[in-house]
Amino acid sequence: MKIHKGHHGNCCCGKIRGFGRRITPARHAVLDALSTRGEHLTAEDVFKASSRRYPNIGLATVYRTLELFTKLGMVSKFDTGDDKARYEFADGPHAKGHHHHLVCTSCRRIVDYTDFIKEEMDLLHKTEEGLSKKYGFKINSHVMQFYGLCRDCAR
Amino acid sequence: MKIHKGHHGNCCCGKIRGFGRRITPARHAVLDALSTRGEHLTAEDVFKASSRRYPNIGLATVYRTLELFTKLGMVSKFDTGDDKARYEFADGPHAKGHHHHLVCTSCRRIVDYTDFIKEEMDLLHKTEEGLSKKYGFKINSHVMQFYGLCRDCAR
DNA sequence: CATATAATTGAGAATAATTCTCAATTATGT
Protein backbone atom coordinates (compact mmCIF):
# COMPACT_ATOMS: atom_id res chain seq x y z
CA MET A 1 0.00 0.00 0.00
CA LYS A 2 1.30 3.37 -0.99
CA ILE A 3 2.51 5.66 1.70
CA HIS A 4 0.11 8.49 2.27
CA LYS A 5 1.69 11.89 1.86
CA GLY A 6 0.11 13.58 4.81
CA HIS A 7 -0.65 17.13 5.75
CA HIS A 8 2.88 18.25 6.36
CA GLY A 9 4.61 15.51 4.48
CA ASN A 10 4.18 13.03 7.30
CA CYS A 11 2.06 9.98 7.31
CA CYS A 12 -0.95 9.97 9.61
CA CYS A 13 -1.27 6.22 9.56
CA GLY A 14 0.77 5.85 12.70
CA LYS A 15 -1.71 7.86 14.66
CA ILE A 16 -4.58 5.80 13.36
CA ARG A 17 -2.87 2.51 14.06
CA GLY A 18 -1.75 3.72 17.43
CA PHE A 19 -5.36 3.91 18.38
CA GLY A 20 -5.97 0.36 17.32
CA ARG A 21 -7.86 1.43 14.25
CA ARG A 22 -7.24 0.11 10.77
CA ILE A 23 -5.86 1.72 7.68
CA THR A 24 -8.36 1.42 4.87
CA PRO A 25 -8.72 2.85 1.38
CA ALA A 26 -11.68 4.89 2.53
CA ARG A 27 -9.62 6.53 5.23
CA HIS A 28 -6.82 7.18 2.82
CA ALA A 29 -9.21 8.79 0.43
CA VAL A 30 -10.51 11.09 3.12
CA LEU A 31 -7.00 12.02 4.16
CA ASP A 32 -6.13 12.82 0.58
CA ALA A 33 -9.27 14.84 0.10
CA LEU A 34 -8.47 16.90 3.16
CA SER A 35 -4.92 17.57 2.13
CA THR A 36 -5.57 18.39 -1.49
CA ARG A 37 -8.93 20.10 -1.44
CA GLY A 38 -8.03 22.78 1.03
CA GLU A 39 -9.85 23.94 4.11
CA HIS A 40 -13.30 24.55 5.45
CA LEU A 41 -14.70 21.52 3.72
CA THR A 42 -18.18 20.25 4.36
CA ALA A 43 -18.76 16.53 4.65
CA GLU A 44 -20.28 16.69 1.21
CA ASP A 45 -17.14 18.39 -0.15
CA VAL A 46 -15.01 15.68 1.35
CA PHE A 47 -17.33 13.05 -0.02
CA LYS A 48 -17.08 14.39 -3.54
CA ALA A 49 -13.33 14.76 -3.37
CA SER A 50 -12.76 11.31 -1.93
CA SER A 51 -15.08 9.79 -4.49
CA ARG A 52 -12.65 10.82 -7.17
CA ARG A 53 -9.94 8.56 -5.79
CA TYR A 54 -12.21 5.96 -4.38
CA PRO A 55 -15.48 6.00 -6.25
CA ASN A 56 -17.25 3.51 -4.05
CA ILE A 57 -16.90 5.40 -0.83
CA GLY A 58 -20.16 6.02 0.99
CA LEU A 59 -21.22 9.25 2.57
CA ALA A 60 -21.75 7.57 5.90
CA THR A 61 -18.18 6.38 5.83
CA VAL A 62 -17.01 9.91 5.22
CA TYR A 63 -18.92 11.08 8.26
CA ARG A 64 -17.58 8.23 10.35
CA THR A 65 -14.06 8.86 9.20
CA LEU A 66 -14.20 12.56 9.86
CA GLU A 67 -15.58 11.84 13.29
CA LEU A 68 -12.74 9.43 13.96
CA PHE A 69 -10.08 11.85 12.74
CA THR A 70 -11.59 14.56 14.83
CA LYS A 71 -11.48 12.36 17.88
CA LEU A 72 -7.85 11.56 17.13
CA GLY A 73 -7.11 15.27 16.92
CA MET A 74 -6.00 15.09 13.32
CA VAL A 75 -8.95 17.07 12.04
CA SER A 76 -10.75 20.03 13.46
CA LYS A 77 -14.48 20.33 13.10
CA PHE A 78 -16.15 23.67 13.36
CA ASP A 79 -19.20 25.49 12.17
CA THR A 80 -19.72 28.88 10.73
CA GLY A 81 -23.38 29.50 11.25
CA ASP A 82 -24.90 27.74 8.29
CA ASP A 83 -26.01 24.30 9.26
CA LYS A 84 -23.12 22.34 7.94
CA ALA A 85 -20.11 21.24 9.89
CA ARG A 86 -16.76 22.18 8.37
CA TYR A 87 -13.62 20.14 8.55
CA GLU A 88 -9.97 20.89 8.01
CA PHE A 89 -6.67 19.40 8.99
CA ALA A 90 -5.90 20.41 12.52
CA ASP A 91 -2.78 22.33 13.21
CA GLY A 92 -2.95 22.00 16.95
CA PRO A 93 -2.88 25.09 19.16
CA HIS A 94 0.88 25.04 19.25
CA ALA A 95 1.61 24.16 15.63
CA LYS A 96 2.75 26.45 12.88
CA GLY A 97 -0.39 26.49 10.76
CA HIS A 98 -2.77 27.15 13.61
CA HIS A 99 -5.25 29.78 12.59
CA HIS A 100 -8.62 31.22 13.35
CA HIS A 101 -11.52 32.21 11.14
CA LEU A 102 -13.18 35.32 9.90
CA VAL A 103 -16.63 34.54 8.54
CA CYS A 104 -18.78 36.73 6.36
CA THR A 105 -22.33 36.33 7.57
CA SER A 106 -23.67 37.36 4.21
CA CYS A 107 -21.76 35.39 1.57
CA ARG A 108 -20.34 32.80 3.96
CA ARG A 109 -16.80 33.45 2.85
CA ILE A 110 -14.26 32.16 5.32
CA VAL A 111 -10.89 33.79 5.74
CA ASP A 112 -8.10 32.12 7.65
CA TYR A 113 -5.96 34.45 9.62
CA THR A 114 -2.87 34.01 11.67
CA ASP A 115 -2.41 37.62 12.68
CA PHE A 116 -2.32 38.16 16.40
CA ILE A 117 -2.14 34.42 16.84
CA LYS A 118 0.82 34.82 19.15
CA GLU A 119 -1.02 37.18 21.44
CA GLU A 120 -4.14 35.10 21.23
CA MET A 121 -2.19 32.04 22.20
CA ASP A 122 -0.70 33.76 25.20
CA LEU A 123 -4.10 34.85 26.35
CA LEU A 124 -5.64 31.49 25.62
CA HIS A 125 -2.98 29.75 27.65
CA LYS A 126 -3.49 32.08 30.52
CA THR A 127 -7.23 31.71 30.30
CA GLU A 128 -7.10 27.97 30.06
CA GLU A 129 -4.91 27.80 33.09
CA GLY A 130 -7.08 30.15 35.09
CA LEU A 131 -10.31 28.46 34.11
CA SER A 132 -8.91 25.01 34.75
CA LYS A 133 -8.05 26.00 38.28
CA LYS A 134 -11.23 27.86 39.01
CA TYR A 135 -13.78 25.57 37.44
CA GLY A 136 -11.90 22.29 37.48
CA PHE A 137 -12.22 21.91 33.74
CA LYS A 138 -9.56 20.08 31.82
CA ILE A 139 -9.59 22.18 28.66
CA ASN A 140 -8.82 20.44 25.40
CA SER A 141 -9.67 22.88 22.69
CA HIS A 142 -11.13 26.22 21.91
CA VAL A 143 -13.02 27.99 19.19
CA MET A 144 -12.40 31.57 18.35
CA GLN A 145 -14.15 33.05 15.42
CA PHE A 146 -15.10 36.46 14.15
CA TYR A 147 -18.26 37.23 12.27
CA GLY A 148 -18.88 40.21 10.09
CA LEU A 149 -19.26 41.44 6.57
CA CYS A 150 -16.57 41.08 3.98
CA ARG A 151 -15.58 44.02 1.81
CA ASP A 152 -17.89 43.04 -1.00
CA CYS A 153 -20.88 42.43 1.20
CA ALA A 154 -20.35 45.50 3.33
CA ARG A 155 -21.24 47.98 0.64
CA MET B 1 -50.23 46.56 26.76
CA LYS B 2 -48.13 45.85 29.76
CA ILE B 3 -44.59 47.06 29.69
CA HIS B 4 -42.21 44.20 29.28
CA LYS B 5 -39.65 43.99 32.04
CA GLY B 6 -36.63 43.31 29.91
CA HIS B 7 -33.26 41.77 30.45
CA HIS B 8 -31.83 44.52 32.55
CA GLY B 9 -35.04 46.16 33.52
CA ASN B 10 -35.38 47.95 30.19
CA CYS B 11 -38.00 47.37 27.60
CA CYS B 12 -36.86 45.81 24.36
CA CYS B 13 -39.94 46.87 22.47
CA GLY B 14 -38.28 50.02 21.28
CA LYS B 15 -35.65 48.07 19.48
CA ILE B 16 -38.23 45.88 17.81
CA ARG B 17 -40.39 48.80 16.79
CA GLY B 18 -37.39 50.74 15.63
CA PHE B 19 -36.88 48.06 13.05
CA GLY B 20 -40.41 48.40 11.78
CA ARG B 21 -41.44 45.14 13.36
CA ARG B 22 -44.49 44.64 15.51
CA ILE B 23 -44.92 43.88 19.15
CA THR B 24 -46.93 40.71 19.56
CA PRO B 25 -47.84 38.40 22.42
CA ALA B 26 -45.65 35.70 20.91
CA ARG B 27 -42.64 37.97 20.95
CA HIS B 28 -43.38 39.03 24.48
CA ALA B 29 -43.60 35.44 25.53
CA VAL B 30 -40.23 34.68 24.00
CA LEU B 31 -38.68 37.70 25.68
CA ASP B 32 -40.08 36.58 29.00
CA ALA B 33 -38.89 33.05 28.49
CA LEU B 34 -35.40 34.28 27.78
CA SER B 35 -35.26 36.54 30.79
CA THR B 36 -36.75 34.15 33.30
CA ARG B 37 -35.53 30.76 32.16
CA GLY B 38 -31.85 31.61 32.20
CA GLU B 39 -29.22 31.02 29.59
CA HIS B 40 -28.11 28.52 27.01
CA LEU B 41 -31.65 27.69 26.02
CA THR B 42 -32.48 25.56 23.05
CA ALA B 43 -35.36 26.55 20.81
CA GLU B 44 -37.31 23.75 22.42
CA ASP B 45 -36.56 25.15 25.88
CA VAL B 46 -37.77 28.54 24.80
CA PHE B 47 -40.83 26.98 23.24
CA LYS B 48 -41.78 25.19 26.43
CA ALA B 49 -41.18 28.24 28.58
CA SER B 50 -43.12 30.57 26.32
CA SER B 51 -45.95 28.10 26.09
CA ARG B 52 -46.56 28.57 29.78
CA ARG B 53 -47.44 32.23 29.28
CA TYR B 54 -48.87 31.92 25.85
CA PRO B 55 -50.08 28.38 25.33
CA ASN B 56 -50.92 28.78 21.67
CA ILE B 57 -47.47 29.76 20.52
CA GLY B 58 -46.10 27.61 17.74
CA LEU B 59 -42.60 26.24 17.54
CA ALA B 60 -42.04 27.84 14.17
CA THR B 61 -42.87 31.20 15.66
CA VAL B 62 -40.31 30.63 18.37
CA TYR B 63 -37.69 29.93 15.73
CA ARG B 64 -38.71 32.98 13.73
CA THR B 65 -38.68 35.15 16.79
CA LEU B 66 -35.31 33.98 17.96
CA GLU B 67 -33.96 34.59 14.50
CA LEU B 68 -35.38 38.09 14.51
CA PHE B 69 -33.99 38.89 17.94
CA THR B 70 -30.64 37.56 16.92
CA LYS B 71 -30.66 39.77 13.86
CA LEU B 72 -31.55 42.73 16.05
CA GLY B 73 -28.63 41.92 18.30
CA MET B 74 -30.83 41.33 21.32
CA VAL B 75 -30.11 37.65 21.47
CA SER B 76 -26.98 35.69 20.84
CA LYS B 77 -27.15 32.34 19.15
CA PHE B 78 -24.37 29.86 19.55
CA ASP B 79 -23.77 26.18 19.50
CA THR B 80 -21.87 23.91 21.75
CA GLY B 81 -21.26 20.89 19.60
CA ASP B 82 -24.47 18.98 19.98
CA ASP B 83 -26.76 19.72 17.13
CA LYS B 84 -28.96 22.25 18.78
CA ALA B 85 -28.56 25.97 18.62
CA ARG B 86 -28.50 27.76 21.96
CA TYR B 87 -29.90 31.17 22.66
CA GLU B 88 -29.41 33.69 25.42
CA PHE B 89 -29.88 37.37 25.92
CA ALA B 90 -26.96 39.15 24.37
CA ASP B 91 -24.84 41.36 26.50
CA GLY B 92 -22.93 42.92 23.67
CA PRO B 93 -19.14 42.79 23.57
CA HIS B 94 -18.93 45.98 25.57
CA ALA B 95 -21.68 45.38 28.09
CA LYS B 96 -21.36 44.32 31.69
CA GLY B 97 -22.74 40.82 31.47
CA HIS B 98 -20.69 39.80 28.47
CA HIS B 99 -19.30 36.36 29.01
CA HIS B 100 -17.86 33.37 27.25
CA HIS B 101 -18.48 29.67 27.59
CA LEU B 102 -16.76 26.65 28.91
CA VAL B 103 -18.37 23.49 27.56
CA CYS B 104 -17.98 19.97 28.86
CA THR B 105 -17.78 17.70 25.86
CA SER B 106 -18.96 14.77 27.89
CA CYS B 107 -21.99 15.92 29.90
CA ARG B 108 -22.65 19.06 27.89
CA ARG B 109 -22.56 21.27 30.93
CA ILE B 110 -22.03 24.90 30.06
CA VAL B 111 -20.29 27.29 32.41
CA ASP B 112 -20.39 31.02 31.88
CA TYR B 113 -17.23 32.79 32.77
CA THR B 114 -16.24 36.39 32.88
CA ASP B 115 -12.69 35.90 34.07
CA PHE B 116 -10.09 37.40 31.79
CA ILE B 117 -12.87 39.16 29.94
CA LYS B 118 -11.04 42.43 30.28
CA GLU B 119 -7.89 41.07 28.67
CA GLU B 120 -9.91 39.24 26.09
CA MET B 121 -11.69 42.41 25.22
CA ASP B 122 -8.46 44.28 24.77
CA LEU B 123 -7.13 41.61 22.49
CA LEU B 124 -10.41 41.26 20.64
CA HIS B 125 -10.49 44.99 19.98
CA LYS B 126 -6.99 44.94 18.72
CA THR B 127 -7.67 41.92 16.58
CA GLU B 128 -10.88 43.28 15.20
CA GLU B 129 -9.17 46.46 14.26
CA GLY B 130 -6.26 44.71 12.65
CA LEU B 131 -8.40 42.27 10.77
CA SER B 132 -10.79 44.94 9.63
CA LYS B 133 -7.92 46.85 8.09
CA LYS B 134 -6.16 43.89 6.58
CA TYR B 135 -9.10 41.95 5.22
CA GLY B 136 -11.67 44.69 4.85
CA PHE B 137 -14.09 42.92 7.12
CA LYS B 138 -16.54 44.88 9.19
CA ILE B 139 -16.59 42.68 12.28
CA ASN B 140 -19.81 42.47 14.22
CA SER B 141 -19.38 39.68 16.67
CA HIS B 142 -17.17 36.92 17.83
CA VAL B 143 -17.40 33.51 19.37
CA MET B 144 -14.91 32.31 21.88
CA GLN B 145 -15.49 29.04 23.54
CA PHE B 146 -13.49 26.47 25.44
CA TYR B 147 -14.12 22.77 25.29
CA GLY B 148 -12.98 20.23 27.79
CA LEU B 149 -14.04 17.96 30.57
CA CYS B 150 -15.66 19.19 33.73
CA ARG B 151 -14.44 18.01 37.09
CA ASP B 152 -17.00 15.24 37.33
CA CYS B 153 -16.41 13.93 33.84
CA ALA B 154 -12.64 14.18 34.04
CA ARG B 155 -12.19 11.40 36.53
C1' DC C 1 0.13 -18.30 2.42
C1' DA C 2 -4.46 -19.56 4.60
C1' DT C 3 -7.48 -18.79 8.36
C1' DA C 4 -10.04 -16.57 12.01
C1' DT C 5 -11.79 -12.47 13.96
C1' DA C 6 -13.25 -8.18 14.69
C1' DA C 7 -13.35 -3.75 12.38
C1' DT C 8 -15.09 -1.45 8.61
C1' DT C 9 -17.98 -0.57 4.85
C1' DG C 10 -21.92 0.93 1.53
C1' DA C 11 -26.65 1.52 0.91
C1' DG C 12 -30.54 3.04 2.34
C1' DA C 13 -33.66 3.96 6.08
C1' DA C 14 -34.29 6.71 10.12
C1' DT C 15 -33.73 10.80 12.94
C1' DA C 16 -34.17 15.38 14.36
C1' DA C 17 -33.46 20.28 14.14
C1' DT C 18 -34.89 23.77 11.43
C1' DT C 19 -37.35 26.01 7.61
C1' DC C 20 -41.14 26.49 4.57
C1' DT C 21 -46.07 27.01 3.06
C1' DC C 22 -50.35 29.01 3.38
C1' DA C 23 -54.68 30.35 4.91
C1' DA C 24 -56.28 32.75 8.99
C1' DT C 25 -55.41 36.22 12.39
C1' DT C 26 -53.78 40.50 14.27
C1' DA C 27 -51.01 44.90 15.14
C1' DT C 28 -50.71 49.40 13.66
C1' DG C 29 -51.40 53.82 11.32
C1' DT C 30 -55.15 56.42 9.64
Place this chain on the structure above:
DNA sequence: ACATAATTGAGAATTATTCTCAATTATATG
Protein backbone atom coordinates in the same frame (compact mmCIF):
# COMPACT_ATOMS: atom_id res chain seq x y z
C1' DA D 1 -63.68 51.20 12.86
C1' DC D 2 -60.89 50.22 8.52
C1' DA D 3 -57.37 48.89 5.48
C1' DT D 4 -53.13 46.78 5.02
C1' DA D 5 -49.20 44.43 5.67
C1' DA D 6 -47.01 41.71 9.21
C1' DT D 7 -47.44 37.80 11.90
C1' DT D 8 -49.05 33.48 13.26
C1' DG D 9 -50.00 28.25 14.00
C1' DA D 10 -50.09 23.85 12.08
C1' DG D 11 -48.22 20.67 9.65
C1' DA D 12 -45.51 19.37 5.73
C1' DA D 13 -40.95 19.61 3.80
C1' DT D 14 -36.11 19.87 4.02
C1' DT D 15 -31.60 18.53 5.12
C1' DA D 16 -27.49 17.35 7.66
C1' DT D 17 -26.27 13.65 10.18
C1' DT D 18 -26.71 9.06 12.36
C1' DC D 19 -28.18 4.40 12.44
C1' DT D 20 -28.86 -0.46 10.87
C1' DC D 21 -27.26 -4.51 9.00
C1' DA D 22 -25.52 -7.81 6.00
C1' DA D 23 -21.36 -8.10 3.28
C1' DT D 24 -16.54 -7.08 2.91
C1' DT D 25 -11.84 -6.52 4.40
C1' DA D 26 -7.62 -5.44 7.36
C1' DT D 27 -4.76 -7.54 10.40
C1' DA D 28 -2.79 -10.88 13.53
C1' DT D 29 -1.38 -15.45 13.95
C1' DG D 30 0.56 -19.78 12.66
